[in-house]
Amino acid sequence: MTAPAEGHINDGPSAPSPVDAAAALSSSPTNSSTQPPSIPSQIDMEPRSSHDTRIDYDGQPSPRSDPRPLDQTQSHESRSSHDSHHDDHHGTTVAPTPDSRTEAKVKLSDQTNYLPRKQVILVFAGLSCALFIALLDQTIVSTALPTITRAFGAGADASWLSTSYLLTSTAVCPLYGRFSDIFGRKVCMVFSLSLFLVGSILCSAAQSMTQLIVFRAIAGVGGGGIITLVMVIVSDVVSLRERGTYQGVLGMVVAISNSGGPLVGGALASANWRLCFIIAIPIIVLALVAVILLLPLKKVEGSVRSKLAKIDYLGVALVLAGTVLMLLGLNWGGQTFPWTDARVLGTLISGGVLYLVFAYVEAKVVPLPLVPMRLFRNRTVASVLVQTACSGGIFYLLLFFVPQYTQVVKGFSGILAGVCLIPLMALQAVTSTAAGILVSKTGRYKAFIVGGFAIFSVGVGLLALLDVDTPTGEVIGFLILAGFGAGGTLQTTLVAAQNAVDRKDLAVVTSTRNFTRLFGGVLALAASYTILNNSVRNHLRGVDESVIRQVISDPTSIRTGPFSAQLREELLAAYVAAFRNVFYFGLAMILVAFLLTLFFLEELPLDKADDKQRKEEGKQWIEERKSKKQARKQGHDVEAAPAAAGRGEK
Known part of the structure; x- marks a missing residue:
């Protein structure tokens, strides 16, 4: 629930611009299920022998008759067995494609490092703190926004306070996956945390709205990395079968x-907005x-x-420019400018063209793409990305249109409307944890996804039946x-998407999924x-057109404006019908996700042949x-002892 756009409801979590709203969506966690294979961190243009047992970056093992995991017999003296390569694609590997052949020229190190439970818990605690504050x-800012705008007297720029964070955090989302492959997970996480820390310090000391917007953008660059990298790192240190519990x-x-x-935010802003x-x-x-x-x-x-x-x-330049243009167009359209306005159409069309160029460059030009286009030819990954966009979209609808319904139709305050969402979040947390544990216990996941989307569609479908007189208890029940x-x-x-690809694609699939969920929303x-x-x-x-413009600009004015009882009833009926249409749209998205899961998602074994060995290697x-x-x-103590003795003789 982020700040509403100017001209809309401004005392609660409802009616934000599309981009202002998006911060809430990127908070949903992603997980990872496979790890990139260990390969040297340098460019290797030399052809390999047909008997080489190593796995190239394209995921294709060299010819070999032994189906067991590769390199398990490699001597520890030559190099640690903890850096050996294992193909865990579960038989889903396809023939090399143009982009996979170019990727094979670049070698990356395997960062898989399954840790003992005690070490995992310590690491997980730190990562959870980072994720919590990035999402918080x-x-x-949503409920603190009115206080901040009054402090600076800059209400016209208020929407950019949320938009700036979203633009940067979304735009960098596809970058962190590949950057963590190149520079290392820990390096990228420390960078993200440090940047987020600097941005937060600067925000707390901002002296103008312009400064605050810029500093929020800086924090967004760090926050986007934190959300993605937490999920990637958890996948590096925990086996796929055990990961569900931690993801929950x-x-x-x-x-x-x-x-x-x-x-x-509301509580802190009442004392001092800088505390936020x-x-x-x-x-x-x-x-x-x-x-x-x-770590x-x-x-x-x-x-x-x-x-x-x-x-x-x-690729970095194309995806950053394309994302910023697309988000600006979506933020402006229907809010600041009409959808037919040249500025809206120009940014959307330009962003779309840059995305098409980005896809071509990633598939045909660069040796190590940010987002390998071959991933979209995997039917499980492709279906999950579409599901993610759909579920992200309906998550938005619930997060912002249900509070708006309770404010406009029921007359709730902004805070009370936000409180009504707590049951939604609470149940989502409980079932997410339970589903993760059950996946770890059973090794099955498709049934949970199909069943989840089926129940989800029922809940959204019931919301499409809301009326003026629908009891609040029923709304909460839905x-x-x-x-x-x-x-x-x-x-x-x-779990399904990551389980369908090789370990080498862990980070890029995670970051792509985060981006898809946020952008789709x-x-x-x-x-x-x-x-x-x-x-x-x-x-x-x-x-009268002036009345229509007034209620569209501020729907809460239906209850507070100088309207007759008959007109007020007509206005409420119009908004209830409009809310129904919105939830029908949400129902359609969930049904698409349900059908894609049912017919295209492939369930593969979660247990990997080398899991036990990797756990032992992690302990070693x-x-x-x-x-x-x-x-x-001990060496330091040995060197220090003679020096201390010499000083004593003197």
Whole structure:
């Protein structure tokens, strides 16, 4: 629930512009199910022998008759077995494609590092803190926005306070996956946390609305990385079969931060709005210390120069420019300018063209693409990405149109309307945790996804039957049903996608999924506001145009404006009918997701042949680190003893 756009409801979580709303969507956690294979961190143009047992970056093993995992017999003396390669594509590998052949020229290090349970819990605690504050920061501004705009006297720029964070956090989402492959998960996480910390400090000290908007954009660059990298790192340190439990806990963190952000923001803003940003500082410092001290991820080999040479600079420029243009167009359309305005059409068309160029460049030009286009030829991955866009869209609708319904039709305050969403978030957290645990226990996930979307569709379908006189208890009951279904799909869809690809694609699939969910939600929300406004106009054809413009600009004026009882009743009826159409649109999206899951999602075994070996290697790796630290300490003590003795003689 983020800040509403200017001219809309401004005392609660409703009626934001599509882009202002999007911060809440990126908070849903993603998970990962496979890890990139270990390959040297340098460009290798030499052809391989037909008997080479290593797996190239395209995921294709060299000819080999033995079906067992590769490199399991490699000597520890030549190199650690913890860096060996394993093909876990479950038989879904396809013939090399043009983009996969170019990727094979670039080698990346395997960062899979399954840790003992005690170490995982320590790491997970730090990551959860980082995720919590990054998500809290997305929604904490919503209820503090009126206070901030009054403090600076800049109401006209208020919507950009949320938009700036969203633009940067969304635009960088596809970058962090590949960057973490190149530079290492820990390096990228420390960078994201540090940037988020700097942005929060600057926000707390901002002296103008312009400064605050710029500083929020800086924090967004860090926040977008935190949300993606937390999911990637969890997948690096926990096996796929055991990951559901940890993902479920992350789902609970998401629910608490989503529902708690507006409440915390309102409470802090009543004392001092700067506290909304100051509160992030100690938590992010704690997370940063935890990541630095407790996260023992393997380093990525190679010089800084060789790593910089692997970056897809053209792809970075195209996806950043395309995303910013598309989000600006969606934010302006139907809110600031009409959809037919040249500025809206220009940004949307330009953004779409840049996306098409980006797809061509990623598939045909660059050796190591940010988003390999071959992933979209995997039917499970492609179906999950569409499902994610659909579920992200309906998540938006519930998050913003249900509160708007309770405010406009029931007369609730903004805070009370936000409280009505707590049952939705609570059930989503509980079922997400339960689904994750059950997936870990049973090794099955498709049934949870199909069942989740089915229940989700029932809940949304019931919301499409709302009327002026619908009791609030029924509304909450429908939300509980929707939350129950949504929780069953939140984590499990990513399990399916990640389980359908090789380990080397873990990070890029995770970041692509995050981006798809967020962008799909913004797109759906923009369409929903168009449906809402057009439906209101169609039902009020005989009403004066000035009245229509007033209620569309501020729907709460239906109850507070100088309207007759008959006109007020007509206005309420028009808005109820419009809300129904919006939820019918949401129902259509959920049904699309349900059908895609039913017919295109392939369920594959979660257990990998090398899981046990990798767990043992993880334990050995931890012990080796401890031994090296102990040896260095003892060596330091040995060197210090003679020096101390010499000083004593003097």
